[in-house]
Amino acid sequence: MNGRGGAHEPAPRITRRGMMLLTLQAGVVGALGWRMRDLQIVQNEHFALLAEENRVNIRLIPPARGLILDRAGRLMAGNRQNYRISMVREQARDPEAVLARLATIIALPPEVQERVLKEMAGRPAFVPVAVAEHLSWEDVVRVSANAPVLPGVVPEVGLSRFYPDGPSTSHVVGYVGPVSESDLAKLEDPDPLLQIPRFQIGKTGIEAKLEADLRGEAGNQRIEVSAAGRVMRELGRVEGTPGKDLELTIDLELQNYAMRRMAGESAAAAVMDVTNGDILALASAPGFDANSFVFGIRTGEWNALLNDDHHPLNNKTITGTYPPGSTFKICMALAALEAGVVSPGDGVFCGGSTALGNRRFHCWKRGGHGRVDLRRSLSQSCDCYYYEMGRRLGPDRISAMAHVLGLGYAHELPIPAVATGNMPDAAWKKEKRKEPWTTGDSFNYGIGQGFTLASPLQLAVMTARVASGRAIKPRLVRRIDGVEVPVEPAEPLPVSERSLKAVRDGMYAVSQGGTAARSRIVDPAMTMAGKTGTSQVRIITAAERAAGVTANEQLPWNRRDHALFVCYAPYDNPKYAVAQIVEHGGGGSAVAAPIARDILLFALCGGLPPLEAYPPEQRKAIEEQRAAMGLAGTAPAGSDRA
Amino acid sequence: MSLLDAGHGVGAPRGFGKLLALNWPLLLLLTAVGCAGFLMLFSVAGGSLHPWAEPQMIRFGVGLVGMVAIAMVDIRFWRLMAPVAYVVSLLLLVAVDVMGFVGMGAQRWIQLGPIQIQPSEMMKIALVMVLAAYYHRLPVAKVSRPLWVILPLLLVLMPVGLVLEQPDLGTAILLLAGGGAVMFLAGVSLWYFAAAIAAGAGAVTLVLKSHGTDWQLIHEYQFRRIFTFLDPSADPLGAGYHITQAKIAMGSGGLAGRGYMQGTQSRLNFLPEKHTDFILTTLAEEFGFVGTASLLALYCLIVVFCVASAISNRDRFGALLTGGVASTFLLAFAINMGMVMGLMPVVGVPLPLVSYGGSAMIVLLAAFGLVQSAHVHRPRNRD
Structure with missing residues (x-):
């Protein structure tokens, strides 16, 4: 019988080997099923947690920094809206053209445009890149009005510090500035807020020393992100706690007056309430404007301050x-x-x-x-x-x-x-x-x-x-968040x-x-x-x-x-x-002595003292001096004092 | 038609009756698995037919038509075609090595006119076909004689060697498994298998030993995959990323899953190759254990229907072919699931009928066409 003949015979069925194979296969499938159960049911909780960590990013919401007020509640350091413009490459499609169009609406020097283009090229297409900061409200309105021809251009608003009487209060209040590497190294502060790029922290004065009170606590925003970091949606948001407001013992009017009285000199005056130690003024002339430091001071201005022999x-x-x-x-x-x-x-x-x-x-x-x-x-x-x-x-x-x-x-x-x-x-x-x-x-x-x-x-x-x-x-501090600091x-x-x-x-x-x-x-x-x-x-x-x-x-x-x-x-x-x-x-x-007397009188009277307080022969000179300082005549004395 | 054996003519369905004689449960099961694939591809695309679900559906449709067409042709014709298919596939494999171009780090494709073909896929069928034909002709008494074992062994090892050369470890394993299954079903003595397993274990040891020497037997990336499989946590963002993320996605699904289109891991791109080799993770995440176990059950039913058909088929070629295809199919999904679940190294085997990929699916459906043909044209009982 040749090979072909085999097919004519009742074909030898493969039943036995077939059953063996099935058994073997059942074993493989059993192993797979067992593993599925192990991963998906037994270890589910463990992996669900890992998945959540994968997917959810926590973004910090910076809290509003506490205000610094004088003894009468006048603002010495506050927060103001900082209008920014960012741009998203993937929405802009042609960033170069959009930037050029934007430059016709707001001031945008070519070197800034170049920086923005470079920065955008180096980052994922969906990441917003800052184009301009500290814009006026008018600028923002103009940009918003032109939004249809400016795809990908996003106006944003944040808070930044400002000092209404900067030059006269800077020594006491100090200033904030972007957190630097060296700050991070020496602070040993685990607050995640410090990890926010350019987050502002106190650098000098009360801003630095009472940073912990002023900073507040970060809120957070839980956002879903893709593996590439793209934000998909917001899952939840917890608002932070704003920093505590500080009410100082300083009398802002007296402080300002002292600074004006000492103008041109390299001088200093400290005024104290004899009864309780409250410091009403700490004036150090000449002053400098703390506002210059908030976003990082320009080199020229910095050098001018450093080289001034009046320090x-x-x-x-x-x-x-x-x-x-x-x-x-x-x-x-x-x-x-x-x-x-x-x-x-x-x-x-x-x-x-x-x-x-x-x-x-x-x-x-x-x-x-x-x-x-x-x-x-x-x-x-x-x-x-x-x-x-x-x-x-x-x-x-x-x-x-x-x-x-x-x-x-x-x-x-x-x-x-x-x-x-x-x-x-x-x-x-x-x-x-x-x-x-x-x-x-x-x-x-x-x-x-x-x-x-x-x-x-x-x-x-x-x-x-x-x-x-x-x-x-x-x-120096009277109240923290409305609570009296005990004397x-x-x-x-x-x-x-x-x-x-x-x-x-x-x-x-x-x-x-x-x-x-x-x-x-x-x-x-x-x-x-x-x-x-x-x-x-x-x-x-x-x-x-x-x-x-x-x-x-x-x-x-x-x-x-x-x-x-x-x-x-x-x-x-x-x-x-x-x-x-x-x-x-x-x-x-x-x-x-004449300067000290004027400051003392101003403190006693709660404003410009009446000329009658001065010796008669000096009154004319005093009047002239006030006129030179830009203070008109005699102010009503005895205005209310906190 | 003198080539066709007489026995097949008796009681065999003709014309339209052939359609009714198809193994309909098998066809429906295959369609069900295919539909599961469409659902997942629709989901990973973020609820869109593009870019994956629609082409997949079209290919599946084409493949299904092809399957029925193949099923309509007498199984004896396919038996005669077996050596031809094998030789052509083998030549194409050689051609790929010679002139194939590089895709995905491996030379696998060959361009024939407007279409790209993957000879290693074709070889999966051709090898099973040629071995089934071989044992069909070989008298049962000679099956375990060494000389008659060496020939089929060569038939298996030649393409395996060529595929390893590409290098495509996954397909090589599938070829070995498909060929081995046919030989096993044909009744080759179990001692040979024991010897082969021992030799295989020895070879694995040798391969691992060769790492870092100048006679290194497999590629560095394949070594890396093996090492990361052994300890994925050692390099969680590098080579271990696939495995770790796949396990996270699998495990986070739980019993019932997050719900269709609610999977976060795959949709947020934490998963690599989410539409191809790792598509099971999306299913696991969105439908949980219920989903994966159901898919596994569907696969098992397909295998069981095939093996049942094989056991009951008195045509030796048809029986061996069916058993071989079923075994290859089982091993394909077992390897894919095993690698996704961290049971074995990542070797790049897609999840059959579900993963996105045209060539593999059409070839697989063609193989099931042969299974259907064997079923339709099985010798009907004379009594």
């Missing part, structure tokens, strides 16, 4: 430190009285200089003051008296009193880099200079020169403490009332025939007590002194003396204290 970027009230000069005599007088090394009536002879070994320490008055008691030592600011007090007290007792009055240590304020100043004792010199304390050092200490350094804020605290007799602490009741100073009275009396005499007589206030309800100061920034050699000390006016500006003045009023019922410095201004009585 507009420095917050001189808080971070600037100066030798307090004769204003320190307040502290000296109090220390001497408390230590019992002198009593108010004791006389010290001033012959124009005091000899120490072969050195001579001069009084500012060449001929000397003759016999000087405590009251005259303050009113005439006799240096020899305080050389003597320095000798009698020694550094440690001076330093101790300085600390009691709020000098020599950093006050707690929500502003970065609050200056410590320097009120040294013997141990300090040993440690820092590796030299023992000398009597000469004590002499210099006595007149607030040498190693002593204080910030205007510290001098304001000193003045407020002497005026109130209490350990007033400076306060600790200030403890009485560990100083006798008698000593305080004697010092206050001396300070009163300063404005009554003393060194600041010209800057007195004649309104009996607002009488002022104060102390002038002139601190040297150069060393006067013996040769120069022999030839006659060069007048300040003949020196180059940056070698002239600093002019200082501290004061409070009213004398019998203190309300406000002012510390004033005019860098390289010359004499404290001539330059600093």
Whole structure:
């Protein structure tokens, strides 16, 4: 039988092998079915979760930043709408043509168009690319009206920070700027908001220090995205919590006035409420406009600020430190009285200089003051008296009193880099200079020169403490989100009332025939007590002194003396204290005192003071000065004060 | 018609009766699976007939007509055509190696006039046909003699070698399986199979061992697929991406799925090749376990109907052919499902009748045309 014959026979069926094959196949199918069940039913939850993670993106919704208001609720830092225009390549179809058309509607330099085209080419077609920012509302309206011929052009609105009184409040409020890599590195802040490109965070001032309160919490938007990142739809949205509004102790009107009063000078003024430590003004001139920093400052503007010899970027009230000069005599007088090394009536002879070994320490008055008691030592600011007090007290007792009055240590304020100043004792010199304390050092200490350094804020605290007799602490924030920041009741100073009275009396005499007589206030309800100061920034050699000390006016500006003045009023019922410095201004009585008086009066009156508060012979000059400042006539005094 | 054997004439349906004699349950099952494919292609296109569902429907229609046409031709004619089909396919495979152009990283296509053909697909049928014809003629007593085993073995290994050369591991496996199934059904001694399995295991070991040496036996990308299969989590965004995402999509469907057109993973493009090799994931995501198990059941029914037809067919060629096609078909969907579910490496085998792809589907329907022909023209009982 040949091969073909096999087909003729009853064909051998494949039943047995067929069944075997079926069994084998059943096994394969069983394995598949088992795996399906395992993946889809047993492990369903696990994979469903992974799928959700795949698909859902969380987008952050930046919260509105908290407002910064002054004590009367006036806006110091707010948010305003920032109109932007973005473009989506896939909707634009021909981006180049659309951009060219857009350029006929809004200002769009060729280099910007080039950047946009380049950016779009480098990204997926559906990603919006920013074309222009900070547009006016009119621009946005024009773009919207032309929407039909501008496919893919999307107007958007976001919030950005603005400072209505930028140049006068920037030192206190600070500014925000886009978060930078270095910020991220040093912040160790896990807040996902910081990951938003160009998210604005506080860089200086209160904006930086109270960032946590101001920032708020991010909301989020759950969006479905494709594998390529395209947004398909919104699944849900949780609105964020806006930042907390801060109400400062600052009086914006007073702050603005102080800034205008100091215009042209490199100066600083701190105004404090003597009763509770509220800081009403922290003015540092010249100012700078914080608004320039919000979107990143231009190099030219930045360099101009940096190279200005009046240092507009420095917050001189808080971070600037100066030798307090004769204003320190307040502290000296109090220390001497408390230590019992002198009593108010004791006389010290001033012959124009005091000899120490072969050195001579001069009084500012060449001929000397003759016999000087405590009251005259303050009113005439006799240096020899305080050389003597320095000798009698020694550094440690001076330093101790300085600390009691709020000098020599950093006050707690929500502003970065609050200056410590320097009120040294013997141990300090040993440690820092590796030299023992000398009597000469004590002499210099006595007149607030040498190693002593204080910030205007510290001098304001000193003045407020002497005026109130209490350990007033400076306060800058009144309310956070409407909730009052509690004021600790200030403890009485560990100083006798008698000593305080004697010092206050001396300070009163300063404005009554003393060194600041010209800057007195004649309104009996607002009488002022104060102390002038002139601190040297150069060393006067013996040769120069022999030839006659060069007048300040003949020196180059940056070698002239600093002019200082501290004061409070009213004398019998203190309300406000002012510390004033005019860098390289010359004499404290001539330059600093008039400015400080004007600011003090403005604070007392709650606006421009009536001319009657000024000595009659000065009223005409004051009027002229106001006119020059652009302040018309006399403002109604006594407007309500929060 | 002296070539045709007498036995087939008795009681065989003629003319229009042939249509009625078709294996209608099988035809309906195939159509049902095809429809499942249209549904999924419509869904992955985001609810659109374009670009996949409509061409697929047209091709399926053409394939179905072709299947019936093939079924109408006497099975004895196809038996005679078997060697021709095999030789032509083999020559085309050689031609692909010589002049084929590169597509998807593998030389698989050949351009004949206006149409592209994939010889390896044709070979899947031709190999089953030629082996069935071989055993049809070979006396049963000789089936397990070594000499008579070597010849069919060569018939299998020649195209397998050529396909591996392309390289197309998936088709090579399917060819081995189809050929092996026919030999198995023909009654070749089980010892040969045991030996082949042992040799296969040895070969796999050898291949794995060859990695990184200068006599490396398979391509680097194939190695990568094997390694990622073994540990997909090692490279979740690289080579392991396919497997990980496929499992996520499968698993997230749950029992009943997210609902038709509600699948998120495939629609949002997390899945690669969502309309071709990985289309099962969309089904799994949208219809859940119910959907995948139903599809598996449909496939099984197709195989069972084929095997039942084969077992009851006294025409040896028809029986072996039917069994071989059924086995190839089973292995095709098993490999696809297995790779999508992470049971085996990704070897690039589409889900039969469901995945988008013209050539494979038309060839598959043609193979079922042969199965139908064997059914229609089976020897009717003389008693």
